[in-house]
Amino acid sequence: MPSGTFFISYFYRMDLSYPTKEKLKSRQLIERLFAEGESVTKFPLKLVFAKADLAEDVKVQAGVSVAKRKVKLAVNRNRIKRLTREAYRLHKHLVFNKIETSYAFMFLYLGKEEPSQEFLNQKMILLLEKFLKHVDDEETT
RNA sequence: CAAGCAGGUCUCCUUAUCGCUCUUGUUUACAAGGGAGGAAAGUCCGGACACCAUAGUGUAGCGUAGCGGGUAACGCCCGUCCGUCGAAAGGCGAGGACCAGUGCAGCAGAAAGAAUGUACAGGUAAGGCUGUAGUGAAAUCAGGUAAACUCUACGCGGUGCAACGCCAUGUAAACCCACGUUCGAGAGCGGCACGUUCGAUGUGGGAGGGUAGGCGGUUUGAGAUGUCAGGUAACUGGCAUCCUAGAUAAAUGAUAAGGCACGACAGAAUCCGGCUUAUGACCUGCUUCUUUU
């Protein structure tokens, strides 16, 4: 991790918030996302995405989901969703600066065990890089 | 000490940084404050609230069951009697009625609710008339069995916040079948009968088309804490103080440091009162048959 003044200024110019307008809330949009969207996977995370005209003036609206089939207890589902949101919040800048059109995101957790925050952070970085690569390939072809 | 019984309390804490949600204040970005549970769970009971008629009568159906009390109500709680388990503290109990009627009892046994009968002993005018043995859970006893039908007493209308009200958007006032306009189709959210209300380019059914976005309901309540009084108790009344989650793809998290008991079961969704199930730690009181000190 970078430290000292560089570390502080590094964070200073980045947006680390995750306000309401960046959350995926429309039921219609979510149903369309699962019907038509594409996906990339980096176990245990899966990202379903689709280009979308968003009502709010943001680049991405994202949601999080954990299957009841995989994780039985509501307490554990809540915790995994919180950790996933936290991982997205800290690393969403990787995507924001590099895409032109707006997207709808849905993160799915495929594992059965409760992960650590550090583990999820690493996977989130890898997942978002894989997503960018996928988008680049599509544009060039 | 050990084992056991009963009751109660708490549910990691502190600091810093980055985030989430609600409220308030300035005002469009900040500041201050609030932010899961004792079970939030299972959905097993009881209510509030909403609509259907201020939910009415009878029947069917369902529930409860010693007696008395508490409560908005209950299948809950308190007291008490009886039964039962325990050495005790104490626990548990669907605990009305089989002289209203009907049904049921495999095997064994002579015989199972209808009548009869073996062995031994006793007894009579005479006989299973009497006792014992034998089979069985039960053998003539006002038999047993009602978590068998049933009877008695009491209670229960239905549907559920995805209730319900309002705004916005959109389509098909089209098509087919049936019935009907005061001698009335049909509707009023489980059945039947009655009663009652509404009721006319109307109602029901079929096939098909469309919308499925937002606001209210939505958190101040049978409320919490303290205290005084009444009551064996559950609980009730007076006074004072307090406001204590309110999301809607759905808010409590992350990182760093320190401490300790190293953190069990587990996440609010209309709201309350219970029950049941899961579960960590601590405290208080009580009991002691046997053995050891």
Place this chain on the structure above:
RNA sequence: UGGCCCAUGGUGUAACUGGCAACACGUCUGAUUUUGGUUCAGAAGAGUCUAGGUUCGAGCCCUAGUGGGCCAA
């Protein structure tokens, strides 16, 4: 959130009014066959999802739980 239903050998199903849990397929053993299949003969394998209760006796009745499935504005 609210409501409803189911659970019996490895699998799919029976079991009347409470009275010895039955059947088919599968499995195992033996026979027939050069071997395998088919066929024939025989055997094992559940104590009824779990824990209590009622009863002389429970798969069946009652209570609580566990697991699975279905319905809806």
